[in-house]
Amino acid sequence: MKQNESYRIFPLIIFLIISGFVFSQTPDYAKVDKLITEGRNYSVIKYLTPFQSIKNKEELAKVYKYIASAYSKNNQEDKSFEYLTKSKLKYLEAGNKEEAMGITLDIAYLFTTQKHNFKKAKRIIQEYIVFAKETEKDDLLAKGYSSWASTLIEENPEESKKYFKKAFDHNKKAFNEKTFTTINNNLGVLYSEKLNKPDSALFYFNKNLEISIQKNDLDEICTNYINIAAAYYYKGEYQEAIKLLNKANEIELTEYKDNTKCLIHKFLSFNFEALNDYENAYNHLFEHTTLQNKINAEMQDIKVSELQIFYETKEKDLENKDLKNKNSLLESKRKINLLVLFVLIGVLISIIVISLLTVKNAKKKQLIAEQEKLLEKQKLATTLKEHELQNIDLMLESQEHERIKMANELHDNLGSMLATLKLNFQNLKRQKEGLIDEENKLYEKTDDLIEEAYQKVRDMAHLKNSGIIGNEGLVPAVKKMADKMSILNLMEMNVIPFGLKDRLDNKLEVSLFRMIQELCTNIIKHAKASEVNIYLTQHNGTDINLIIEDNGIGFDPKAMKSSDGMGLKNIEKKVEQMGGTFSIDSIKDKGTTIIIDIPL
Template sequence: MDYIIYEFGIIYKNLEKPDEALSYYLRSVDIRKETDERGLASTYQNIGNVYKHKKKEDSAMYYYSRALALHKKFGNVSSEAMVTSSMGDLKFEFKKFKEAKEYYLLCLQIDKEVLDSNTLATTYINIGNAYSALRDFKTGEEYINKGLGILNNLGDKEGVMSAYEMLAFLFQEANEPKLALTYRIAYQEMKDSIMSIKEKEQIAELQTKYEVEKKDLELAKNKAEIEAKEKQNFIKNIIIVSVVILLLLLAFIATIIYRKKQVEQKAALNEELARQKDIRSKAVIEAEEKERIRIAKDLHDGVGQLLSAAKLNLSSLESKLKIRNPEEEVALQNAIALVDDSVKEVRTVSHNMMPHTLLKLGLASAVKEFITKIQGMPNLKVNLEIVGMDNRLEQEKETVLYRVIQEIVANIIKHAKATELTLQLIRDEKELSIIIEDNGVGFDTSKINLFEGIGLKNIISRIEFINGSVHFDSTPGRGTNVIVEIPIG
């Protein structure tokens, strides 16, 4: 009789009729107090669950406490952990996060004793959520990741999906949008994967039903044909059908093989074309850089030295010549000044073609030096932001990126009519992003392939050479935003 009353309580609870369920549970308590203390613990626990559902904290805690005492008395460790976790959930629902954390930590000690991996993972995640609610995001992340590791080992995809969602919420609250987005994407991908598996199972079930029904129909048809036709005609028909099916099957297989070979040949051709394109691009860029270095050295060591010698000779002649009038003095000083300006110009050109700062100190320092040189230009405000560029990239990448930045900034100065230019270099673990933005005249990006100049095409080919991507976002009259993304690591 007691068991039936208790089961009625469970049924009403599952039907979400808490008042009726509570009535039967309380009747069960009156009986079990005298006959079954072990069962009484379960009844108290279910009464606590009903009060928890009804949002009555004190009543729920009272019955949970009585259930916990009985579970401890009889050494029912698994149920003890379950009740302790429910008490933590109750406190969490009432936003008493500190108390919830303490119950979850107590539950963790019990979980480790019974070694229930699923419950242990859930407890870790509950603790992490409590720490997150208390704004201790680092500790919260550690506990959630512990639970995530167990769920991954168990292959519990739905649990993993839930843990990803918790991490996304944690990093959102911690104001780390990139990590929040990463885990939100992981959550969505896992959710899609679970949905895909369920859909495949449903399709497989429908397919099985279809095949069974189809087979039954074929059997019935064959039986009718056997009964309706003579044995000889039946055998003849079977032979004809078999030959046709075989021919169709052979034709189908031949078609598949032919198409497969076509696909493989096309893929191989595309791969070879891409490889040849990379080789040509690399050769062109390497040759261009070598030529820049050669010209820079020639200018510095050849023309620069000759001009310096000419300046020295003119300066020497100045003391030897007899100046007859002020006009001759001015002409001589102008000649010396022109030679001096030429020396400086040659050095500047040489340095721009192959800056020593890029070779010695890397991309960040070279960009700072480059920006410093153009910051003095009238009617143009230049902003520079560099983040995470403590370590250098490969020299080849640094050279390509420096050239691209030079080209883009030069185009802005020449064509954009901008009054403000912003350059950002932002590096994280996986990629380097370069963002160049101006408030100039802009252009129509849909006509980028129609431009006669080679500047933009050169930028795109250089970035593709180092496996990066470049995106131009611009509208006439609203400035231009160039985003370059390079994979690293």
């Protein structure tokens, strides 16, 4: 027996899950719209009532809005106001201010039908217009100005006409057919009833009639016939008004059938009375009264139906209570079984959550380990780069040391030997005073060669300051280097300095000179250039800018390799070590520009 009871729990659980799923769904709005079209407003309310438990705030706001509309069409303004307010609050909670303000406009329209709330309606419409101006949306402004103009029809017709024009202008920019027809209807009422211009009213009513005929909307066609008939009534053309009202009466309506027919008979009565046809006037007034009583009876039926549903619900509650008393023991057992099941489900969910957290934690640890490996690789790359830069520095220092050593050797040994040789040669020349002219010329030529060799050795010895000749500085050294490297009629090197007024640190000057020297040597070897420009610029004492450009054959910077001397790659790394930037702009057959920026 117990086993059978436990099996019964599962269908119950499935039922609860399915029920929760059903009530979490949204209403079938196509069905709701069909019920509204058929004028079955009470059915709309009955259908939508269970959906008031929807959790989605914006969807719930929509449900409230439909219920409010149904109550309004049933002439239950108090209920309509209640649900419009609920809808507005839910839209605000959902963060949809535009829809909330639209509901505000519906509330304002509801208030305009009540004299004691008319001022409140005007205040609400003004608030809506302020909101519409903030959004700068033409469709919202059109609705706002149209509503405001409608409130002014009675008290200030001319001002009302001005605001209807504003509404028209904004609706042209963001056309909305419903707003357009609403403005036309209200303008028609304004011209026929307040401005005594029924012909102007006919112009606007006929526009709406054309639209309704194009759409084949029978209800709208009927409404427009009634409005046009009213304009003819004000014109005094009662026969034309009766003709239009009869055409309206022949249309098979889908919504507000009795209300509309009631209105048609009322207007027919007015027109026949104006023609002194009191018999027809009375007959249509009788039809109007009959339909009015029927509508009131239907309202009573709705109330009776509501009471019937209320009492049926109460009876079911009593039946359920009696059934619960009879099966209290069984219900207790079921509750215990349900509790056990829920505990098991809770444990199962806990295990799943713990498993997920464990997997997530393991993935997180794996990710951290991978990040640590990546950091180690980056550290290793940085260390290797630092070693590489240190090796470049050692290479440069070694080159400078070798140059100084060679210069010292030339100055101390070979220089002194050449000086002694020159002195001895001159003494030998003086001792041979009777030399013939040819020997004398030979002596002089040999003396010149010795002098030239001596001067070259002396110059090389003075290079112990690494290319920065004496105390002249970087610019003079570069200019002298350019003069020596220039080849008459083949290649011209120009040095253009700017802002280099003070001497730089000797080590920096040496590094800069070596870079320029290496780059110019590369140009001579490979570029086949006829012109080289070397720009040396110092900006506000903050950084040094070197630009070396040539009009040679160019090359592919990506394919450059280290060569003899410092090499482009080594220069780039040296510049990077000094905190600077190194860039190459080279186009085939267009030349090459190398830019170096180094902070001081």
